[in-house]
Amino acid sequence: MADQITVSLPDGSPRALPAGSTAGDLAASIGKRLAKAAVIADVNGTERDLVWLLDDGDEVAIITEESERGLYTIRHSTAHVLAQAVLDLFPGATFGIGPPVENGFYYDFELPEGRTFTPDDLAKIDARMRAIIKERQPFIRDEIPDSQALELFKDHKYKLEIIKGAAEDPTSVTEKGMVRTYENPPDFIDVCRGPHVPDTGRLGHFKLMRVAGAYWKGDEKNPMLQRIYGTAWASKNELDAHLHRLEEAEKRDHRKLGVELDLFSFPEEIGSGLAVFHPKGGIVRRIMEDYSRERHEQADYEFVYSPHITKENLFLTSGHLEWFAEGMYPPMEMDGGTDYYLKPMNCPFHILIYKSRQRSYRELPLRMFEFGTVYRYEKSGVVHGLTRVRGMTQDDAHIFTTKEQMGDELRSLLLFVLDLLRDYGLDDFYLELSTRPEGKAVGSVEEWDEATEALRAVGEDMNLDLVMDEGGGAFYGPKISVQTRDAIGRTWQMSTIQLDFQMPQRFEMDYIGDDGKRHRPIMIHRALFGSVERFFAVLVEHYAGAFPAWLAPVQVRVLPVRDDHDAYAWRLVDRFKAEGFRADMVTADEPLGGRIRKAKLEKLPYVLVVGDDDVAHSTVGVNPRGGEVERDVPIEQFVERLAADVLAHVT
RNA sequence: GCCCGAGUAGCUCAGUUGGCCAGAGCAGCUGCCUUGUAAGCAGCAGGUCGUCGGUUCGAGUCCGACCUCGGGCUCCA
Structure with missing residues (x-):
């Protein structure tokens, strides 16, 4: 050798x-x-x-450790240390899986007698983990036969399931009758694929974040384990930076800003997940909706309206009652036996509008648009600010096309969607293609394949990343969704476009073709904002509450230096309003500094200060959000500037 | 729906082991101040401590149920 x-x-x-x-x-x-x-x-x-x-x-x-894979390893190894600490501190505890995840890791545990972790426990676990790290325990890899592994982990029922292959564990391999393990001497061993850092001394820049319940194998029929989440990084600086990012995200939280900026609220008296918009939030929302209508009108959509409740018949035909009855508000029995439901979807109504008379191929594509308010009985644990509510307004469109038109229509639709989103300062996108949900899909596999391929072809044309979401489609068709990254890099699912061959069949829709025969149209479901409420929330967080001028509830606040400048300030406010701007004025009841501070906290685009010089020369002092103060700006010049901001959808 | 945590004035929060603990700041209101770019001064008012039950001589404080919110899990047409 x-x-x-x-x-x-x-x-x-x-x-x-x-x-x-x-x-x-x-x-x-x-x-x-x-x-x-x-x-x-x-x-x-x-x-x-x-x-x-x-x-x-x-x-x-x-x-x-600087690479993504290195960081992943650090997180994975830290999860092992967590497991060791918990098994040390809680005799009789057993463990499930503990993979690395984005920004950190978790590990699932079950404590004896149904005990759960308390915040105090987390502190103790943290201390034990740091002691283990100090010991610089090596990670020792081994391969042992199944039989030996089953004996070794006989007190750990969840590990036994993993060894037997009855449970998925992303961080283990069990093949050819062998099980790979990693040992941290003296006495911790885990079923694990590895690889790991050489020893625990390489770890330490972590923080246990929270404890949560999680179903074993992700199935709500299984027992609920206690999951501990942590974050882990290669250095203290990175850990601190991550914690700082979390703080920044918290400051942008739309629920917090919604209160501070007086935009909306969720009165307990109304019920969980049901929002009211205050006047300031109402202005933003109205502008969003008005602008959307304008754009849809230009793109040849027709505007329709439909009621909030309907007989059950409609949702029996559509299939929603079969698939989503649990997500609907319970029925109201009316007229001696007929059940009426609050609508969870707008599509059946639009279908009925289509069916109100004979349709010709000359009318297609037929595009119907509605701000349709729908009600969904979301489970109590899932409602979340404006992003998950029980009553919401979809900017819903249904497009009816021939099969031949379908590709072109999808393409122009996707371009339309992306273009409109860009008007809201969102311009970092990728697409996600959701395919047939096994076991809860209607229609033939062939139809699904055809629809999915049509969406894929269009998605691939967009020059954007296209990622797959296997089994994520609706029961009646696949969908392509637009994912957006916001100002601080978080991704949000925005618009969805669903291709549907099923509803037209279920509702027996048709049109007369140029051959004089009946044909079945294809239906495209599309929500652009998704829901107005949710989009509103995304915008609040994206802009951190500092709405650009075109959306800002108050665009300009005029502050007279002294009482005797009031008249001039009022004239300015009147002038701005006459030009279509949103302006207000705060009199000199308190010192200027205090009034400026309040305006800044309201995140207004422009604060104008006017005093003796301005009255004398028809000027204003401009204090723009995030910019330098400018004195003696002629009124005309400021008006032009504001008008330009509004037009360009910036600032 | 499930697990964990939390609900004290409009907002942010103090309130030790149950007993002179119902408080502060900001916001609000009333005065005074008349102010040139991020907090002027003073006074006043504001809470059946989420709700309902229980333990106790006595309950923001302990127990139970429910409601709401937060973090997760499951779900998301």
Whole structure:
């Protein structure tokens, strides 16, 4: 056997090492800094521990803590430390799965006698974890036969399920009768795929965030385990930066800003998940809706209206009662036996409008639009601010086309959607294609495939990333959804476009073609904002409450320096209002600084201060949001500037 | 729906082991101040401590149920 081996690095260069060298040795031979940052290695395309023995000819890449895979490993290893700490501190506790997730990790546990974790427990667990980290316990990989694993984990029923292959665990491998384990001496061992950091001393920049319930295997029929979530990073700086980002996100929370800016509220007297919009929120909402109508009108949509309740018949035909009865408000019995339901969807109404008379191919595509208010009985635990409510208004459109028109219509529809979203400062998109939900879909597989392919073709034309969401479609058809990243990089699902061959069949819709025969139209369901409420919430968070001028409830506030400037200030307010702007005035009852501060806290685009000089020269002092104060600006000049902002949808 | 946590004035929060603990700041109102770019001064008013029951001589404080909110899980036509 040769006493030297040669491996190749990612750049293709060869590197000679003594036989018996590990991936860690390779890192050390390349450089001190690399050795220090190394977490795991990629050997011939497979992730390995740093103690992995290298062979002659291996292709090796050292993975450091700066990379996504390195960070993932740190989080995964930290999850093991969490499990060890919990098993140490709570005799009789058992554990489920503990994978890394975005920004951190979690681990699921079950405590004896149905005990649950308290916030105090988290502090104790944290302390135990830090002690384990101080001990620098190695992570030792092993492969053992199933039979041995079953014995080793006989007190851990969830691990037994994993070993037997009865439960999915993203971080374990059980194949060919062998189970891979990782041991942290002296006494912790877990079923795990690995790889891991060399020892626990590499960890430590973590924080336990919260405890939550989680069903075993994600199924609500199974027992609920206690899940502990943590965040973990390669350095203290990164951990602190993450915690800081969370704080920033909290400041943008639309529920908090909704109160502070007097936009909307959820009076307890009305009921959970039912919002009222206050005047200021009402202005924003009205502008959103008006602008949407204007754009839809330009794009050849026709506007329709439909009632909030209907006989059950309509939702029996559509299939909603079969699939979503639990998500609907219970029926009202009327007229001696007929059940009426609050509508959870607008589509059946639009279908009836279509069916109100014979349709010709010359009318298609027929585009119907409605701000349709729907009611859905969301489970009590899921309502969340304006993003998940029980009463909401969809900016709902249904487009009826021929099969031939379908592709072009989808394409122009998607362009229309993206274009309108950009008007709200959202311009970072990707698409998601949701396919047939196995077990709760109507229609033939062939129809589904055809519809899905049509959506995929259009999605791929958009020059955006297209990711798959297998089984995520509605019961009647696949959908493509537009995902948006906001100002601080969070993604929101916005518009959805669903292609539906089923409803036209169920409602026996048709049109007369140019051949004089009856044909079945295809239906496209589309919500652009999704729901007005939810979109409103996204905008509040995206703008952090600082609405651009075109949406701002108050665009300009005029502040007279002294009482004797009041008349001039009022004339300005009248002038702005006459030009169609939203302006108000606060008299000099308190010092200017205090009034400016209040206006700033309201996040108004412009504060105008007017005093002696301005009265004398028809000027204003402009204090723009986020900009420098400018004195002696002629009124005309300011009006032009504001008008430009409004037109451009900026500032 | 399930698990955990929380509900004290419009908002943000104090209220030790149940007993001179119903408080503060901001906001509001009334005066005074007349102010040039992020908090002028003073006074006043404001809460059956989420709701309903229970324990106790005595309950924001302890127990139970319910409601609402928050964080998750499940769900999301």
